[in-house]
Amino acid sequence: MRNINEGENESKRSPQSIVREVIQGGQSVMSADARADARFVESESVIAENILSILCVPLIIKERIAGAIYVDHRQARHLFSQKDLNFLEAFADQAAIAIENARLYEELEEARTRLSLENESLRREVLVEKHLDSVVGQSEAVAKIQFSIRKAASGNSTVLLRGESGSGKGLVARIIHNVSPRRNGPFIKFNCAALPETLAESELFGHEKGAFTGADRRKLGRFELANNGTIFLDEIGKVTLAIQAKLLRVVEDKEFERVGGTQTIKTDVKIIAATNLDIERAIDQGTFREDLYYRLNIIPLVMPPLRDRKDDIPLLAEHFIRKICRDLGIETKHLEPGVLDLFVRYNWPGNIRELEATLHRAIVMSNGDTITRNDFYGLFGDIVPASPDAGPVPMPGSLLNPVIGKMDITSDIYDEVMSSVDRQLIERALESSGGRIREAARRLGLAR
Template sequence: MKFTILIIDDEKNIREGLAANFELEDYNVKTAASGEEGLEYVSKGDIDLVISDLRMNGMGGEEVLQRVTAQTPGVPVIILTGHGDVNSAVDAMRHGAYDFLLKPVDLDQLTMIVKRALENRQLRLEHQQLKKEVEDSSAFSTMIGKSSAIMKMQETIRKVAESRASVLITGESGVGKELVARAIHNYSSRKAKEMINVHCAALSETLLESELFGHEKGAFTGADHLKKGRFELAHGSTIFLDEIGEINQSVQIKILRVLQERRFERVGGEQTIEVDVRVVAATNRNLEEEVKKGRFREDLYYRLNVVHIHVPPLRERKEDIPLLIQSFLDEFNRENSKNITGLDSKAKSAMFKYDWPGNIRELRNCMESAVVMCSGDHITIDDLPPGIAKKSEGEVITVPLGQTLEETEKTVILENLAANRNNKSKTADLLGIGRKTLQRKLSEWGIDNSGE
């Protein structure tokens, strides 16, 4: 890693002398004749270390130090100073300068200090990176997929996780909405406490109300003890309201109040309970439509929909299918003590052609039954559920009049390649042929478009 050093000094000689020295030491060097100019580099964010003169016309070294530590904490600042200013330099150390050096500068000494500071920085950066990777892998460990849709979703999750903004997750059944909710929670510091799940559709109106808000002893017949509600239990954590589209108007009003004021009363209770809760809700209904029809409160819809994450159906990200297949194959091999190594090309092709209306849940179920059914080391078309196996027969492609079969084959292959941005592995998978076969055909036709 090549580090970039910024040198700020209003004396041209010093600036250039230092620059030449550090360029020889194989660092990237940027120079600035004033604090103001230097900070422009800093705010662009690609500076790893700052060497700044203390006394300059305009902005002095102290202010440079202050701004750098505020803008880019972790970037070491080394202060250069004349003999008369040692006290100010010591003061700068107190305010977070990495070190200071008296002028005239001893180049060897300065180089040594810079090296040490950057070694520290490198260690810290590596540590941060490692920490981030570990966090990523645990937060997203169950979310398989490398499609741009999934990557974008993970990016959004990362961005919004730490805030308390409500999130509305929409998408068809089985796309992984619950997984997204879990990732948001796991990626935030709220993960220290468990996420509280409420399956809104599963509970009757009265039950849902006392589940969410709790009840006092004697609030209604059968309430023979005080019960804390899920909102109360979710204090300091996340509450996941699954199938929020199913709740009735009276509960909608109560949830709205919690979102607005972060407070509520238990059923039959007087005492107001304040909570710090992050609300994540999910639905496979079109809530906007429900609002128009007057079935869902508009104000609640907007409160929930501060951040919107739409999980696209599997048919719109078919490139995730191979990874999902592999992951479920591993899982069910383990569970059934089998050692199936993959799918034959016909089975693979059928899985690709199928539209997966039940999305990932359906794919997972399909893989589970296929693993159980399979008696060889490869899953074949006969191991797949009939609805999916049917797809291997495929649509009939007719050979246009005047074209040979080979010409038609070529057209189909090239169209698929183009549709998959020249990704040969993906195209071969989609067409149910081996990548090598595809490559051979392309070479025979004198086409060698490099691509994955």
């Protein structure tokens, strides 16, 4: 603060030597006539600016000198008294407290934001195993996924997860983080399609106070919050070209600036991106940068659709039923015989997410301990038998010929063969009748 007359050149600055002396020495300076003061006879700025009266006090925050408050007057001598000095020192003490509180509040807000994002991520992942064995299944496709996860988690290379919606890309991203050396760092997720460009840029890179209307404080972005951990960029194919250019710099150099800021921020983060789009087609159409694609696609990992790994459906169904019943706080239910066969014949356009949601709905709506076909509310209504016009499968005349041809005929063979056939027929009748014994008996022509 200083005296400025109307029309005075506002480019004049306070003498830096005086401010520097106060900051270095930690002692207040007062001068009634700076032009005649022996301390400032060699100060070119005091002479050039015709500074007469000076007050300068240190700004001390927790025994650390953080700056100084400087006041001068360029028209009057002996303007400041000891009383003015005492007042300015008291003001500096209060200002220091306010500045420190503002700094602590900013740090608290940043910590709260970081914890909020961590908690959000944890809530989504609660009760979900996040290691290799949580990729449920025993098919060759699952074995390939688990192998790729190990490779992707071993280093800092970027990973691009591709596959249809609901195929498990989010779960795999979390597993990669949890089995990587960064497992103790944060896992920050961002859906690139959830926000418009201006908000997405602020969320990813953060912003400085005053960067735009409503930016009343500095905010850390997701890349900054993910430092020493992993950031998961879901639906990367939906970001605009402007943000793609900024992402390219982060992927290449691991540095960025906050919106409205000039300070370059370094971040140590592993980047996992995911998309269900045809990226190559998007590149041809000019909606996705080819150079960004090559940077992200260092380790590609393609998630197969559920229709291509139907051998895993029984294990997946069992896993989800246990999990859902546990979440609902009820006893584990079981599928009616024949339902798994319908599951295998259904195409599951929504993939694993649809399977889980379908089972959840059926469990809630079902009565008793068994989930029947009727609890799926027409989900399988469009599934047609393999031979709709063929009618019942005829009984081949030589059904047992290959087996009997290899048997030693003895007195007990008749009863043994007939007992085995009877058992298989009864089991099949029970399965086709939904476990209803009376209906199975009717179909077999047996009276009860």
